[in-house]
Amino acid sequence: MADHTGGRKTFRLLLALLLSFLAAGLALAVLALPDRGPGLAAMVAAHLADSGVSNPVTAVLLNFRGYDTLLEMGVLLLALVGTWSLAGEGYPREPLAGPVLDLLVRLLVPLMILVAGYLLWIGAHAPGGAFQAGSVLGAAGVLLILAGRHPGGPLAGAALRVALAAGLVVFLLVALAAPPAGRYLLQYPPGSAGGLILLIETAATLSIGCTLAALFLGKRPATTVPKP
Amino acid sequence: MSSPVLFALVGTGLFTIGLYALIVHAHLLRRILAINVMGNGVFLVLAAPAGRGPDAWDPVPHAMVITGIVVAVSATALALALLLRLVAATGRTNLPEDPSG
Numbered sequence: 001m002a003d004h005t006g007g008r009k010t011f012r013l014l015l016a017l018l019l020s021f022l023a024a025g026l027a028l029a030v031l032a033l034p035d036r037g038p039g040l041a042a043m044v045a046a047h048l049a050d051s052g053v054s055n056p057v058t059a060v061l062l063n064f065r066g067y068d069t070l071l072e073m074g075v076l077l078l079a080l081v082g083t084w085s086l087a088g089e090g091y092p093r094e095p096l097a098g099p100v101l102d103l104l105v106r107l108l109v110p111l112m113i114l115v116a117g118y119l120l121w122i123g124a125h126a127p128g129g130a131f132q133a134g135s136v137l138g139a140a141g142v143l144l145i146l147a148g149r150h151p152g153g154p155l156a157g158a159a160l161r162v163a164l165a166a167g168l169v170v171f172l173l174v175a176l177a178a179p180p181a182g183r184y185l186l187q188y189p190p191g192s193a194g195g196l197i198l199l200i201e202t203a204a205t206l207s208i209g210c211t212l213a214a215l216f217l218g219k220r221p222a223t224t225v226p227k228p
Numbered sequence: 229m230s231s232p233v234l235f236a237l238v239g240t241g242l243f244t245i246g247l248y249a250l251i252v253h254a255h256l257l258r259r260i261l262a263i264n265v266m267g268n269g270v271f272l273v274l275a276a277p278a279g280r281g282p283d284a285w286d287p288v289p290h291a292m293v294i295t296g297i298v299v300a301v302s303a304t305a306l307a308l309a310l311l312l313r314l315v316a317a318t319g320r321t322n323l324p325e326d327p328s329g
Contacts, residue, residue: 044287083309
């Protein structure tokens with residue numbers, strides 16, 4: 001037993017030594033970066049007026065690099081499909097009881113929905129957007145699940161699936177509507193880019209919030225409400 | 229040392245610490261956490277140098293990191309679901325080839 005422990009100590013020491021070499025190499029690589037990189041800030045600023053929004057990060061996410069965001073919606077859905085296909089029981093927990101949680105849920109969840117809507121709207125010209133709003137919605141869903149008040153019954157059946165798929169489907173429809181009109185895939189028609197971005201972001205917010213909450217639940221929500 | 233470079237160095241440090249924890253620990257939950265720490269290090273290395281520009285900051289790495297965070301959250305959720313299923317099926321929290329503890 002002592003040999004085994006000694007061997008493990010040596011292994012950890014050796015590993016730490018090797019990894020310190022790795023850390024030194026990475027640090028050298030970082031320090032070798034030029035002080036002033038050209039970056040893409042100038043290119044983004046030059047085309048920002050045509051992008052439909054005035055926040056550069058939202059323009060990059062939803063317009064210039066919209067393809068990445070489209071695939072990201074697919075990744076979220078794929079993670080949920082994978083989790084549901086495991087047919088697990090989720091994390092076994094009783095809903096936390098107590099008046100404090102009840103009051104918090106009643107106060108916070110409507111406020112969080114409001115904040116999510118605000119973040120979604122403000123994303124066009126200030127930090128915000130679909131993912132930020134979707135995260136707040138997901139957090140509201142997590143709070144509901146912890147308190148045992150997540151909507152079950154008919155809302156957890158087809159309506160939930162529609163909400164989960166809405167982001168990806170809307171984005172795909174907008175993307176695929178461009179080639180028949182003679183444009184590239186995902187090329188928004190000039191002038192309506194802002195409206196289309198808002199439409200995509202709204203659907204994406206709903207999807208992201210529902211996906212995050214469903215991932216926290218871990219199992220398929222019960223579609224039949226148990227009789228009291 | 230300017231703050232973009234400092235944050236990038238912190239990112240490489242996080243990556244290395246996470247890698248050490250990933251290799252050393254056998255408990256799967258610790259490994260998932262270690263991967264998350266490594267991911268955060270990578271995000272720092274990606275986003276911090278975006279502030280080096282002469283005038284404006286570069287928004288493209290910021291958007292990439294937002295995408296990366298969402299993907300990391302999804303992957304962590306799937307990994308945790310797999311871990312729960314493994315525990316329910318076999319009753320152990322580490323892979324068969326790792327000694328417990």
